[in-house]
Amino acid sequence: MNGCLGALAARDAAWLAGDGPHGDIVVATRARLARNLAGLPFPHRASAAALATVAADLDRHLQRLPQFAQGWRFELGACSGRERPLLREKLLTGSELLATPQHRLLLASADLGAAALVNGEDHLHLCAWRSGLAAGEALAAALAADDALGDACAPAFSEEHGYLTASPGNVGTGLRLTAVLHLPGLVMADEIDKVLNALRQLEFGVRGLTGEGRTVRGALFRVGNLTTLGRDENEIAEDFAGHVGKVIVHERAARDLLLGRDRRGLEDIAWRGLASLRSARLMTAQEAWDCLSHARLGAGCGLLPNPGWDAFNRLLVRHQPAHLEVTAGRQLDGRERSAARADLLRAHFAAS
């Protein structure tokens, strides 16, 4: 098993390939199943000894699964404060595992398409990612991992409420499906509020890609189901795919509207974005999010040469601060990060 964060920083997840359905708009879909072990307190109420027991137990069982046997394994308590955010930038963990790292484990498959988080909000979160809009496939992969763990880990379960979780918002199936969507057309056409409000009415959660603050960067949104009880996994996945599909239709319509209304203006924004990616010597994170977004929009509308959705997806992850610092092997100040970011982006776009 590989536990080297430097190697992880250099590894691009397979689901960033951009070859999934609607890969121009949907970066990826994730399915997450929340599980707890029967007879033990949930992590936030558990003693250090109980957390250690859970970690050792699940570690042993998870390592028997073929996807994790040859993959990555990180004990978060052993990672430095500079390194841990790398796991969040890879979208492998949320902030909870990072804030209290003792007895927290992260196992991931070699291609980063599957992950198991131990002792986060719940004892176990099993995750599976797929490129593009692929809720059914991501769900099937997560359920297969859950089946493979099987009765080895007797889950906390009641016939009435299903899989029991620390947050009652996850109880039942424990299934959260999330898609990362690039919606610059809706943002620029000033239609995004209507779409996001409609999604909220339909009991979907919407956040920025990084998921921590309220700021949305680069028109990248994470959309996920909020309700987990009372519908089976396949119904949740069908509902999710149907509603995200409608968002995609609205995004395409918004792009057509912008092209019809002011093609030259859209070309200008897209080409300026690409020019900065090709030429800038210093680039802040916010500017990079926007330039990547504008160039991606231009490529999606056929206004720019398309370097491939995989290039955009990989750079969205790699230009973030922990990736730059782990790659450099040292802490960087703001100006050094801007320089490293500009170098990274220029190396990819200069020839395009």
Next chain:
Amino acid sequence: MKCHRCGQREASVHWLEISGETRHSVWLCGDCAAAGEREAPSASGPEPLVSFLGRGLASGPAGRAACPGCGTSLEDLRRDNRLGCAVCYATFRTALLPLLGRFHRHVSHVGKVPGGGRPANRLAEISRLRLALAKAVAAEEFERAAGLRDRLRELEDGGPGAGGEA
């Protein structure tokens, strides 16, 4: 387009902040965006659903009983918005049920059970059949709806156990 903050330099960055129902959108130059990035909030707001437990229990009775499984009290639930262990679901069932119903629109599990089977309990099957019936009616599949309704009546009257497909 000029930067909305300094009004001097050409804007190159689109800054969008969404808070609840409101959205704040500005175009900034590189310098103002860099300054804004340093000022941008990094702490997370609560997830939409995480605080529902605390809100829902806020008007309830004062906490008395603690969970025998983990010692969590109603006060702890209000503060943490999380249950402490599996036993909490039984301990606080009376307080939880209306909240689960309000949030999830359902209180009974439908879906996978450990071991990979379908749910065997009556409540879960009733919940599943009600959903299927609503869908069948909406799709004007009246023959299927009639079958589902008959099966529902059987179960609600305490008839044969659940488990069969309607």
